[in-house]
Amino acid sequence: GIGIGGAAADETAGTEPEVLEAAQVLLKLGADVNTVDANGETAMHGAAYKNLPKVVQFLADKGARIEVWNRTNKWGWTPLRIAEGYRPGNFKPSAETIAALHRVMLAAGVTPPTGSKPLAAEARQDYPADAAKKPAR
Numbered sequence: 001g002i003g004i005g006g007a008a009a010d011e012t013a014g015t016e017p018e019v020l021e022a023a024q025v026l027l028k029l030g031a032d033v034n035t036v037d038a039n040g041e042t043a044m045h046g047a048a049y050k051n052l053p054k055v056v057q058f059l060a061d062k063g064a065r066i067e068v069w070n071r072t073n074k075w076g077w078t079p080l081r082i083a084e085g086y087r088p089g090n091f092k093p094s095a096e097t098i099a100a101l102h103r104v105m106l107a108a109g110v111t112p113p114t115g116s117k118p119l120a121a122e123a124r125q126d127y128p129a130d131a132a133k134k135p136a137r
Contacts, residue, residue: 016052023058033059034068044069044101048082053100060104070110080105080112 014022023043027033036042044064047055056079059069072078077086083097102112 016054019047019050019052019055020058023055023062027062033062033064036068039075040071040073042069042079044079045073045077045082048079048094048097048101049087051083051094051097053094053096056097056100056104060107066105066108066110070105 033043042064043059044056047053047059070078070080072081080098080101083094083101085091085093105112
């Protein structure tokens with residue numbers, strides 16, 4: 001897979017242009033834009049974690065299938081919910097990332113949900129407190 005949004009303490013995703021460049025290289029090398037990891041997350045989840053709206057559009061343009069990425073991860077979060085701030089830590093919603101996800105959802109014929117409020121990350125009993133510190137595998 002592409003591996004956007006790793007959570008290692010000493011690792012950052014870089015700037016959005018750097019992430020776009022890295023994703024382009026990985027796809028040219030044969031990475032699958034629709035890979036799902038052991039936590040049920042895709043590159044689209046990673047783009048949402050890192051608030052990267054241009055990466056959201058890039059992934060959609062490169063074939064990220066909505067039926068693959070528009071699913072909850074093991075903690076119950078879709079990329080849209082992650083962009084809305086439902087994740088561990090002190091995160092705020094990213095209006096640009098939410099708008100990008102809405103655009104790609106609508107382009108795929110899916111109406112973005114409205115009005116539902118999933119449990120906040122801190123309220124999820126099954127989310128490990130140190131998960132954000134572990135590298136993605």
